[in-house]
Amino acid sequence: MAAEFRNTADTYTAGARTLPQRYLTSPEIFAAEQQRIFAARWVCAAHVHELAEPGAFVLREVAGESLILVRGADGGVHCHYNVCRHRGSRMCERESGRFTGAIRCPYHSWTYELDGRLRAAPHMDGVPGFDHAGIALRSAQVGIWEGLVFVNVGREPTPFESAFAPLLGKFARWNLPLLRAARRIDYDVAANWKLLFENFSECYHCPGVHPALAKLTPYNKAENDLSEGPFLGGFMPIRSGGSITTSGNACALPLGALDAEEQGRVYYYSNFPNLLLSLHPDYAMVHTLWPRAPAQTTVRCEWLFHPDAFGRADFRPDDAVGFCDVTNRQDWHVCELNQQGVASRAYEPGPYSPRESIAAAFDREYLRAMCD
Numbered sequence: 001m002a003a004e005f006r007n008t009a010d011t012y013t014a015g016a017r018t019l020p021q022r023y024l025t026s027p028e029i030f031a032a033e034q035q036r037i038f039a040a041r042w043v044c045a046a047h048v049h050e051l052a053e054p055g056a057f058v059l060r061e062v063a064g065e066s067l068i069l070v071r072g073a074d075g076g077v078h079c080h081y082n083v084c085r086h087r088g089s090r091m092c093e094r095e096s097g098r099f100t101g102a103i104r105c106p107y108h109s110w111t112y113e114l115d116g117r118l119r120a121a122p123h124m125d126g127v128p129g130f131d132h133a134g135i136a137l138r139s140a141q142v143g144i145w146e147g148l149v150f151v152n153v154g155r156e157p158t159p160f161e162s163a164f165a166p167l168l169g170k171f172a173r174w175n176l177p178l179l180r181a182a183r184r185i186d187y188d189v190a191a192n193w194k195l196l197f198e199n200f201s202e203c204y205h206c207p208g209v210h211p212a213l214a215k216l217t218p219y220n221k222a223e224n225d226l227s228e229g230p231f232l233g234g235f236m237p238i239r240s241g242g243s244i245t246t247s248g249n250a251c252a253l254p255l256g257a258l259d260a261e262e263q264g265r266v267y268y269y270s271n272f273p274n275l276l277l278s279l280h281p282d283y284a285m286v287h288t289l290w291p292r293a294p295a296q297t298t299v300r301c302e303w304l305f306h307p308d309a310f311g312r313a314d315f316r317p318d319d320a321v322g323f324c325d326v327t328n329r330q331d332w333h334v335c336e337l338n339q340q341g342v343a344s345r346a347y348e349p350g351p352y353s354p355r356e357s358i359a360a361a362f363d364r365e366y367l368r369a370m371c372d
């Protein structure tokens with residue numbers, strides 16, 4: 001973990017204000033975001049536990065494109081457009097599952113290898129100009145960082161390794177690639193996705209919105225080591241040996257060989273444009289954001305634990321899930337109130353406090369991405 005942590009207030013830019021209304025309500029800007037951001041950046045789509053065996057797949061929609069993420073027979077993760085190369089039919093309808101060795105289009109039964117190459121096309125042999133070997137599903141690029149699978153549908157994406165260079169090795173001790181999910185909840189939130197990012201990025205709201213959380217982690221003690229750019233965040237202290245749970249105690253084995261300092265912290269990082277990562281000593285909470293409309297976002301939340309924690313008598317995932325679910329809903333509620341207010345003719349950008357320097361940095365990164 002990089003050592004350069006600074007108090008949230010020390011990274012404050014004087015004069016920072018919230019986003020103008022159009023960025024939070026306009027359908028035209030929402031459509032532009034889909035192209036300039038979600039069709040151009042690395043979007044977090046899954047955790048490798050969902051793609052454990054060859055043939056395991058998940059379906060995701062990124063920038064309006066249906067994508068099949070699948071573990072290949074070669075062990076690699078592939079991302080195919082869900083579009084048949086025959087007459088263009090959507091092929092896969094299930095949100096997740098396991099292909100038995102091949103991907104078959106339901107229309108005329110062209111089948112594809114898991115890596116996308118055409119395996120069989122009935123009655124096409126001998127068709128003039130038909131190049132069986134040259135046909136494969138169109139694919140999008142895939143990158144894996146700490147067990148999280150990212151996709152990019154852009155034509156010329158920033159290479160994954162250079163995009164993620166600031167984070168390489170940063171969280172290795174938390175064992176993220178090995179973790180398994182105990183629970184997943186999808187929340188439909190009537191708020192713009194950026195209001196959710198801003199909410200995650202500050203604890204100014206914690207005493208009023210999360211009184212129980214504020215007892216476990218002092219809201220004014222946030223320190224950040226990433227305070228500008230696509231990756232933002234840092235840590236907040238918790239009682240060493242404790243955790244962010246209903247009981248206040250750890251509820252599972254530690255995620256990794258964390259030192260005493262790390263055991264006494266919860267690390268919060270946001271990853272533009274759709275990942276919020278919360279690393280507690282005993283569990284990781286992964287939020288991915290899926291914008292549906294200017295004022296509608298699906299938030300997928302997964303709780304990940306050490307694989308050896310499962311089945312042990314001291315494993316109490318509900319202690320974490322229950323606490324975070326309450327906290328999540330408190331956040332979504334104020335984000336929905338925020339959305340309702342910013343849609344008013346009375347709204348104008350308001351001043352960020354020094355405790356909201358990361359939210360302001362997120363807005364700056366967003367505006368840079370929109371102007372790229």
Ligand code: FES
Nearest residue numbers: 084086087105108
């Ligand atoms: S459209 Fe897929 S096989 Fe015909």
Ligand SMILES: [Fe+2]
Nearest residue numbers: 199209210331
């Ligand atoms: Fe919150």
